[in-house]
Amino acid sequence: MKQNLELLMEMLAALPDPVFVLSESGKYLALIGGHDARYYHDGSHLVNFSLHDVMPKARADWFLQQIQQTLEEGRLRTVEYSLGAHEIKGMELAEGPEQDIWFEGRVQPLRRPFRGERAVVWVARNITEHYNMQRQLKTLSEQDELTGAYNRRKLMEALQERVAEFHRYSHPLSLIIFDLDHFKRVNDKFGHVSGDKVLFSITTLCNKQLRQQDLLCRYGGEEFAVLLPNTNLEDAVQLAQRLRTTVGSYDFEQELGESYSITISAGVSTLTPGDDIESLIKRADSGLYQAKNSGRNCVIEKARQL
Numbered sequence: 336m337k338q339n340l341e342l343l344m345e346m347l348a349a350l351p352d353p354v355f356v357l358s359e360s361g362k363y364l365a366l367i368g369g370h371d372a373r374y375y376h377d378g379s380h381l382v383n384f385s386l387h388d389v390m391p392k393a394r395a396d397w398f399l400q401q402i403q404q405t406l407e408e409g410r411l412r413t414v415e416y417s418l419g420a421h422e423i424k425g426m427e428l429a430e431g432p433e434q435d436i437w438f439e440g441r442v443q444p445l446r447r448p449f450r451g452e453r454a455v456v457w458v459a460r461n462i463t464e465h466y467n468m469q470r471q472l473k474t475l476s477e478q479d480e481l482t483g484a485y486n487r488r489k490l491m492e493a494l495q496e497r498v499a500e501f502h503r504y505s506h507p508l509s510l511i512i513f514d515l516d517h518f519k520r521v522n523d524k525f526g527h528v529s530g531d532k533v534l535f536s537i538t539t540l541c542n543k544q545l546r547q548q549d550l551l552c553r554y555g556g557e558e559f560a561v562l563l564p565n566t567n568l569e570d571a572v573q574l575a576q577r578l579r580t581t582v583g584s585y586d587f588e589q590e591l592g593e594s595y596s597i598t599i600s601a602g603v604s605t606l607t608p609g610d611d612i613e614s615l616i617k618r619a620d621s622g623l624y625q626a627k628n629s630g631r632n633c634v635i636e637k638a639r640q641l
């Protein structure tokens with residue numbers, strides 16, 4: 336019997352991930368396992384304290400809510416969250432990972448009350464590596480390899496979200512499609528590799544003019560699209576003009592080895608009630624087509640004909 340108990344204690348102590356027992360009121364009742372300092376900080380000092388004693392209120396509230404919801408549902412729940420050791424009072428920062436950790440928390444109700452309170456077992460697994468890799472993969476799947484701008488897939492995804500938002504909340508949404516003028520001449524004169532450098536620099540130049548929420552995408556070879564949430568037609572045209580003058584006044588000497596200017600032509604459209612993604616794109620495209628036919632280096636707006 337004693338041997339079995341010893342074995343059980345050994346097993347519990349050797350659990351690779353920390354396992355907390357947390358009460359319904361947010362008290363740390365017990366902690367076992369999670370002793371590998373490569374993955375976890377030592378949280379043994381937390382036992383007998385409450386969540387609200389050791390972490391900022393908003394954080395503690397969140398953990399408490401998870402505990403209470405798990406008890407209410409009476410079944411295993413899985414949650415993901417990031418937590419830095421610096422957010423927990425009394426944590427030994429030097430011993431353990433430096434960065435904030437992404438955790439997967441598996442939260443299971445205990446079958447009976449513990450010290451007079453309902454409680455859960457909370458297994459916290461460090462998933463930082465997995466999380467970062469997933470984020471990296473997501474970024475790669477949304478990005479154009481050459482320029483770092485978003486790709487067409489991301490544009491279509493964002494369009495779907497934003498158009499739905501427009502129909503629900505009437506937030507304005509505009510689209511610019513622009514294309515480099517006579518880009519074939521650049522390739523012919525300086526070579527494809529230099530042309531690639533120009534595409535990269537144009538992406539950088541344009542991104543500097545955009546807000547965080549705007550989305551610059553490489554739409555085709557030398558064609559770009561800019562999705563502008565919360566932007567009406569007038570402001571979108573203004574921005575398109577700014578992109579046009581920014582690119583037009585830039586000297587591509589560094590990219591091409593001699594002083595050289597490149598202009599862009601753009602079409603602009605804005606979403607209206609009853610409109611859809613296809614017609615928004617179509618109008619911006621037709622504005623671009625008209626801009627090319629009007630001598631290039633200009634912006635043409637296309638309002639919807641009702």
Ligand SMILES: Nc1nc2c(ncn2[C@@H]2O[C@H](COP(=O)(O)OP(=O)(O)OP(=O)(O)O)[C@@H](O)[C@H]2O)c(=O)[nH]1
Pocket residue numbers: 481514515516517518519520522526527528529530531534555556557627631
């Ligand atoms: N370097 C480089 N060139 C590209 C890439 N994608 C498309 N292009 C080039 O872009 C050029 C597009 O040529 P056109 O469609 O004739 O258009 P343009 O010369 O820009 O003329 P307009 O659009 O009518 O002003 C071609 O030379 C393509 O090879 C790319 O990824 N890298």
